[in-house]
Amino acid sequence: MNDKVQIAKSAEMQLIEDKMIMLVQTGRIDNLIDLLAVISDNIEMTTQPMVEKMVNTVDNLASVGFVTENAVRFAKRETAKNSVPSLFGLLKLMKDEEVRRGLAFMLNLTKGIGKQL
Amino acid sequence: MKKKILIVGGGTAGTMTANNLAKKLMPEIEREEVELVMISDSKNHYYRPGAMYVAFQKAAGHEFVRDQRSLLMPEIDFFVDPAVEINTKANYVKGKSGKLYNYDFLVLATGCEVAAERIPGLVEGGDWFYSYEGAKKIAEKFAKIKNGRVLVTVNFPKTPNIPHQCGIAPVETTMMLHDYLTERGVRENIEIIYTYPTKAQAVENGLFLQSPTSKVLPSVFDSINVKHRTGFTLTKVDPAKKIAYSEEGEEIPFDILMSTPPFKAAKVIRDSGLSKAMDDEGWLPTDKKTLKVIGLKNVYTLGDTVDLPVSKAGGTIHNQTDVVADNIAAELRYGYPTESYDGKVIAVAQMGLSCGMPLWYDYEEDVQPTPCSKLGSFMRLGFNKGLYWAAARGML
Numbered sequence: 001m002n003d004k005v006q007i008a009k010s011a012e013m014q015l016i017e018d019k020m021i022m023l024v025q026t027g028r029i030d031n032l033i034d035l036l037a038v039i040s041d042n043i044e045m046t047t048q049p050m051v052e053k054m055v056n057t058v059d060n061l062a063s064v065g066f067v068t069e070n071a072v073r074f075a076k077r078e079t080a081k082n083s084v085p086s087l088f089g090l091l092k093l094m095k096d097e098e099v100r101r102g103l104a105f106m107l108n109l110t111k112g113i114g115k116q117l
Numbered sequence: 118m119k120k121k122i123l124i125v126g127g128g129t130a131g132t133m134t135a136n137n138l139a140k141k142l143m144p145e146i147e148r149e150e151v152e153l154v155m156i157s158d159s160k161n162h163y164y165r166p167g168a169m170y171v172a173f174q175k176a177a178g179h180e181f182v183r184d185q186r187s188l189l190m191p192e193i194d195f196f197v198d199p200a201v202e203i204n205t206k207a208n209y210v211k212g213k214s215g216k217l218y219n220y221d222f223l224v225l226a227t228g229c230e231v232a233a234e235r236i237p238g239l240v241e242g243g244d245w246f247y248s249y250e251g252a253k254k255i256a257e258k259f260a261k262i263k264n265g266r267v268l269v270t271v272n273f274p275k276t277p278n279i280p281h282q283c284g285i286a287p288v289e290t291t292m293m294l295h296d297y298l299t300e301r302g303v304r305e306n307i308e309i310i311y312t313y314p315t316k317a318q319a320v321e322n323g324l325f326l327q328s329p330t331s332k333v334l335p336s337v338f339d340s341i342n343v344k345h346r347t348g349f350t351l352t353k354v355d356p357a358k359k360i361a362y363s364e365e366g367e368e369i370p371f372d373i374l375m376s377t378p379p380f381k382a383a384k385v386i387r388d389s390g391l392s393k394a395m396d397d398e399g400w401l402p403t404d405k406k407t408l409k410v411i412g413l414k415n416v417y418t419l420g421d422t423v424d425l426p427v428s429k430a431g432g433t434i435h436n437q438t439d440v441v442a443d444n445i446a447a448e449l450r451y452g453y454p455t456e457s458y459d460g461k462v463i464a465v466a467q468m469g470l471s472c473g474m475p476l477w478y479d480y481e482e483d484v485q486p487t488p489c490s491k492l493g494s495f496m497r498l499g500f501n502k503g504l505y506w507a508a509a510r511g512m513l
């Protein structure tokens with residue numbers, strides 16, 4: 001019987017056994033088992049709606065990151081390309097539809113913030 | 118002279134590639150040496166796999182639709198103008214508006230569409246979840262059915278060794294259906310029969326288009342009491358009698374026919390004369406490594422419209438898009454492409470309503486099926502509801 005077990009055990013199994021023995025002897029095994037239990041409990045307690053809400057938050061953050069990063073890069077490029085506009089030049093910028101759309105967005109943004117204060 | 122890159126199609130492949138090109142070519146864009154233009158036939162972007170969840174009333178549908186402009190970096194000029202003509206000799210694509218879009222490099226990413234009309238009676242008698250309208254229609258039927266039989270059928274393109282859209286979807290939806298009917302408390306009174314055609318790419322008389330998965334499926338289906346049968350290639354449907362007929366000479370009556378219908382490439386591609394696919398299916402002849410349209414020096418393609426043997430799936434495109442973007446960037450910089458696609462596909466299959474199975478394969482290695490898990494299903498949910506949009510924007 002013993003012989004049989006010896007034959008079936010691979011070098012890899014022996015390695016795992018040695019490592020496990022080390023964990024038991026050094027007392028680390030208790031913490032590791034606790035950690036595994038915590039991970040398992042967390043998976044057990046997490047529900048689909050929870051994941052969905054978390055992902056939604058991540059998606060919102062990613063969207064804000066995308067819009068902001070793009071807008072900053074765009075603004076940097078435009079600013080570098082053109083000389084500093086005069087007061088009148090600033091007003092002329094507002095003739096551009098995309099500028100007006102962006103400005104309206106910023107104003108609505110302040111309203112959105114104001115509503116929460 | 119400014120070089121112009123034109124991307125046709127604002128779906129998964131076109132959007133990822135346009136954003137990746139913008140990122141990779143930013144120095145050239147800053148120096149005004151490169152211009153990126155995208156045209157699409159819709160102002161909306163649809164996350165297509167979302168339709169599967171609509172079919173089982175796990176989503177309403179609107180969650181999976183976004184404004185295409187909001188997914189594109191500002192360096193990309195976007196026009197809603199369906200392409201109606203592709204001229205690869207004069208290097209232009211014509212829009213429905215009449216406008217000509219010239220290009221130095223062209224990316225064709227117009228996907229594929231359901232061609233249910235190719236099977237007599239299927240439009241009237243069958244259902245499918247491969248479009249949002251189709252999914253809503255079948256959802257109503259699934260919500261009402263109390264007893265009877267749901268028959269699952271799968272059709273492949275007539276052109277050899279090309280898969281239908283999203284190879285794993287018939288298996289996914291069969292398992293989702295089992296869970297959904299169980300949830301509704303009617304599963305015991307409803308028989309589910311999963312069928313598969315005699316020839317499915319390299320597999321004959323199997324239940325899936327790759328052999329390792331095909332071999333484990335019988336035990337998976339047995340465990341949830343789904344009947345399964347190979348050698349059933351749907352050829353005709355009698356909508357009045359509700360009978361499905363196979364090329365092999367069998368007939369199976371049904372109450373609901375959940376079909377994976379035939380697919381074809383977009384009309385503009387089929388009309389372009391570029392394809393040599395059978396039955397006017399329109400798949401573009403694609404170099405499996407460079408992802409160029411074979412015979413054309415400056416035209417690339419990826420996604421559902423290619424004639425490669427790999428899955429027509431987002432998990433494929435995610436691995437193709439950087440090859441296309443890098444190759445175009447390399448051609449602009451050094452005059453030749455540098456990257457090669459290895460056929461890699463990475464995805465998480467939805468094996469039932471709350472179980473996910475990560476899978477990967479490439480030109481050399483088939484998928485090795487593994488047990489699905491709750492964590493896997495969370496990964497999939499994360500992708501459906503958030504990570505997809507980040508991937509489309511070229512953020513991951």
Ligand SMILES: Cc1cc2nc3c(=O)[nH]c(=O)nc-3n(C[C@H](O)[C@H](O)[C@H](O)COP(=O)(O)OP(=O)(O)OC[C@H]3O[C@@H](n4cnc5c(N)ncnc54)[C@H](O)[C@@H]3O)c2cc1C
Nearest residue numbers: 126127128129130158165166200228420421429430431432
């Ligand atoms: C129900 C279902 C489930 C799926 N499940 C999965 C899954 O689990 N995992 C996975 O990885 N993949 C899955 N997929 C597949 C995945 O959605 C597709 O592979 C992917 O969307 C293909 O991307 P594409 O860009 O090639 O085509 P599409 O995303 O279809 O985009 C094509 C674009 O071209 C545009 N277009 C068409 N004709 C023209 C024209 N003449 N001019 C201009 N524009 C045009 C369209 O409007 C569209 O924007 C699933 C698909 C479906 C339908």
